[in-house]
Amino acid sequence: MPAIEASGLTKIFGRRPQRGVRLLKEGADRARLRKEGLTPAVIDATFDVAPGEIFVVMGLSGSGKSTLIRMVNGLLEPTDGVMRIDGQDVTHLSAAGLREVRRTKVSMVFQHFALLPHRTVGENAAYPLKLRGVSKAEREARAEEALALVGLKGWGGSLPSELSGGMRQRVGLARALAAGTDIMLMDEAFSALDPLIRKEMQDQLLELQAKLDKTILFITHDLNEAMRLGDRIAMMRDGRIVQVGTSEQILNEPATDYVAQFVADVDRTRVLTAGAVMERPVAVVGSESGPKAAHKLMREHQVSSLLVTGRDRRVTGIVWEHDVADAVRQGSDRLPVSDETVARVDPDTPLAELFQYAAASKAPLAVVGEQGRLEGVIPRVTLLSALSVPSTDSALSPADGEADGPADGEPVLDPAGAK
Amino acid sequence: MTPMPLVIPNVPVGDVAADGVAWIKLNFDSLLDGISAMLVTLVDSISDLLLLPPPLMVVALFTLLALLVRSWGFAVFSLVGTLLIVSMGMWEPAMETLALVLIATLIALLIAIPVGILAARSDTVSAVVRPILDFMQTMPAFVYLVPVVIFFGIGVAPGVCATIIFALPPGVRLTELAIRQVDSETVEAGEAFGGTGWQILRGIQLPLGLPTIMAGVNQVIMLALSMAVVAGLVGAGGLGQVVVSSISTVNVALGFEGGLAVVILAIYLDRVTSAIGQPTGRSLVAVLRSRRDAGRAAMASI
Numbered sequence: 001m002p003a004i005e006a007s008g009l010t011k012i013f014g015r016r017p018q019r020g021v022r023l024l025k026e027g028a029d030r031a032r033l034r035k036e037g038l039t040p041a042v043i044d045a046t047f048d049v050a051p052g053e054i055f056v057v058m059g060l061s062g063s064g065k066s067t068l069i070r071m072v073n074g075l076l077e078p079t080d081g082v083m084r085i086d087g088q089d090v091t092h093l094s095a096a097g098l099r100e101v102r103r104t105k106v107s108m109v110f111q112h113f114a115l116l117p118h119r120t121v122g123e124n125a126a127y128p129l130k131l132r133g134v135s136k137a138e139r140e141a142r143a144e145e146a147l148a149l150v151g152l153k154g155w156g157g158s159l160p161s162e163l164s165g166g167m168r169q170r171v172g173l174a175r176a177l178a179a180g181t182d183i184m185l186m187d188e189a190f191s192a193l194d195p196l197i198r199k200e201m202q203d204q205l206l207e208l209q210a211k212l213d214k215t216i217l218f219i220t221h222d223l224n225e226a227m228r229l230g231d232r233i234a235m236m237r238d239g240r241i242v243q244v245g246t247s248e249q250i251l252n253e254p255a256t257d258y259v260a261q262f263v264a265d266v267d268r269t270r271v272l273t274a275g276a277v278m279e280r281p282v283a284v285v286g287s288e289s290g291p292k293a294a295h296k297l298m299r300e301h302q303v304s305s306l307l308v309t310g311r312d313r314r315v316t317g318i319v320w321e322h323d324v325a326d327a328v329r330q331g332s333d334r335l336p337v338s339d340e341t342v343a344r345v346d347p348d349t350p351l352a353e354l355f356q357y358a359a360a361s362k363a364p365l366a367v368v369g370e371q372g373r374l375e376g377v378i379p380r381v382t383l384l385s386a387l388s389v390p391s392t393d394s395a396l397s398p399a400d401g402e403a404d405g406p407a408d409g410e411p412v413l414d415p416a417g418a419k
Numbered sequence: 420m421t422p423m424p425l426v427i428p429n430v431p432v433g434d435v436a437a438d439g440v441a442w443i444k445l446n447f448d449s450l451l452d453g454i455s456a457m458l459v460t461l462v463d464s465i466s467d468l469l470l471l472p473p474p475l476m477v478v479a480l481f482t483l484l485a486l487l488v489r490s491w492g493f494a495v496f497s498l499v500g501t502l503l504i505v506s507m508g509m510w511e512p513a514m515e516t517l518a519l520v521l522i523a524t525l526i527a528l529l530i531a532i533p534v535g536i537l538a539a540r541s542d543t544v545s546a547v548v549r550p551i552l553d554f555m556q557t558m559p560a561f562v563y564l565v566p567v568v569i570f571f572g573i574g575v576a577p578g579v580c581a582t583i584i585f586a587l588p589p590g591v592r593l594t595e596l597a598i599r600q601v602d603s604e605t606v607e608a609g610e611a612f613g614g615t616g617w618q619i620l621r622g623i624q625l626p627l628g629l630p631t632i633m634a635g636v637n638q639v640i641m642l643a644l645s646m647a648v649v650a651g652l653v654g655a656g657g658l659g660q661v662v663v664s665s666i667s668t669v670n671v672a673l674g675f676e677g678g679l680a681v682v683i684l685a686i687y688l689d690r691v692t693s694a695i696g697q698p699t700g701r702s703l704v705a706v707l708r709s710r711r712d713a714g715r716a717a718m719a720s721i
């Protein structure tokens with residue numbers, strides 16, 4: 001069962017918004033609704049978030065992402081559609097029922113931290129527990145625990161004004177953790193921070209996530225952040241979700257020109273991983289095979305080197321074409337394994353970290369999984385071609401993209417759509 | 420008068436108002452008497468309390484309060500100012516006026532703050548309340564005096580009542596503003612963690628809006644003081660009476676002394692209430708607290 005499940009979620013601001021829902025179903029566009037004095041902030045959003053997943057909603061300001069996240073915990077009531085938390089429909093809950101969901105299931109981290117300036121850090125972290133009526137001793141203990149998790153041990157007695165921006169957001173994070181809910185909503189949680197601090201916070205979030213295994217719905221307008229954090233990413237534009245997929249999918253198979261244009265500037269080497277670009281290890285020779293077998297394989301696959309693996313598919317070495325040719329000529333039975341060590345990398349290693357190996361040797365990189373088993377290889381050519389933008393339609397025929405005009409291709413800020 | 424081609428009929432607004440006042444007087448007489456008795460008792464007991472100890476002791480208490488909430492400089496001002504009131508022989512009327520102001524302010528705030536909170540939470544309430552406040556604030560103050568005299572007769576009660584009406588509006592307006600201007604994300608945080616409306620009001624909106632609410636309290640006190648003097652016209656006693664009698668006898672000396680006593684009281688009340696809203700950090704309370712924190716930090720570092 002998905003932790004968060006949205007189907008056909010729509011939010012329209014204005015008088016008698018149901019009119020807008022009807023118009024949208026008849027196929028009207030945003031401009032038509034705006035003429036009626038209605039502002040559709042989110043249109044027909046459908047997605048689900050699995051437990052333990054970091055799901056990022058990515059879009060520019062005015063794309064409706066803030067409205068979307070506020071419908072998850074009922075801060076905004078959807079005009080149409082259904083939102084389910086752990087299978088429970090929260091769209092039609094009473095005020096008390098909604099409070100119960102917020103207290104026990106969904107917590108939230110805010111862009112500008114939203115701390116209580118007149119309360120200490122410890123009291124801020126304990127705030128959700130106080131609302132719930134947890135005893136003072138217990139909530140202090142749990143707040144202290146949460147503060148320690150985010151690296152603020154011993155800061156409980158300070159006031160938020162004595163903390164830097166990054167530390168304040170850690171308090172915001174600790175507050176959400178202290179609430180002890182399985183689902184965390186993060187609304188542009190790191191957007192107000194300096195780039196360096198932001199990176200630090202992202203690392204910390206990933207670290208925490210590895211430990212705590214929360215379900216996180218993360219909102220951002222920063223694509224690099226989305227790609228770093230997201231197990232899956234939903235791209236939003238003008239209130240609609242235009243694509244949902246892993247960062248590799250978004251990068252390599254953009255669903256629309258808009259997404260393609262958006263991801264064009266992404267540093268692919270940091271997003272793509274070894275596992276995403278590796279090729280199937282077809283050209284591999286067993287360590288007990290002879291030079292003739294190796295030579296045959298090389299001719300078949302048109303490669304100049306072969307990885308040598310043992311029975312357990314561990315990489316033991318590499319043989320080069322000229323050594324194999326020599327061995328065949330000399331009639332040797334032993335495979336002339338090179339002294340050179342083969343670089344072994346984890347499938348999750350970002351591309352950026354692979355270049356050092358590629359620069360050091362002509363040999364392909366071996367991508368090894370658990371227990372050192374060979375999962376794939378990355379020849380140097382593959383590494384380079386992974387950097388180029390995928391040959392989608394828009395990339396192949398820029399003229400077509402141009403003909404559509406900037407309205408479709410460019411990420412345009414939409415002031416009227418902003419809340 | 421020049422003859423007019425079109426005769427606009429006279430709408431008897433004044434007569435309606437007079438009839439309304441008469442009707443209230445007729446039907447709610449016992450209620451009005453009760454209110455009157457209560458107001459008189461409240462004001463009298465406070466002014467008796469202020470006048471019970473020797474003046475110098477009360478002066479010392481005022482000075483101490485000034486030191487506690489604000490600074491040494493203000494404490495010196497309070498001491499000199501209140502001693503001057505005593506030396507001018509204005510102590511008794513000044514304390515009567517202070518009692519009237521305190522009671523009127525208290526009642527005004529008991530009405531203004533809840534109404535302000537309601538107005539902040541509901542646009543409808545806000546839309547209804549705003550013209551009423553405009554009416555209360557802009558209607559010339561003397562006009563209130565006539566109906567309240569009909570209701571309560573001559574004395575302290577009509578004075579308090581007119582003062583409440585006159586001083587109330589900024590209390591409502593600034594409370595509404597205070598709550599509306601609290602950072603919406605912080606309020607949202609309260610909601611997102613499952614806070615009830617009351618919890619959010621108590622824990623977030625009131626504390627974060629406090630400086631603005633205190634600015635409202637300050638304004639209420641200032642207006643109450645200015646009206647308390649006007650209330651001297653209906654026999655409310657205190658400095659108002661001093662000023663009124665100085666006008667009727669064209670006594671410049673008496674008028675100036677009474678007026679100066681009002682000014683001193685006004686400055687004192689203004690500084691004390693604004694210091695409570697926005698602490699300066701130089702008050703005795705603040706100094707003691709920062710010393711204690713420093714001591715605690717030193718202990719912690721050992």
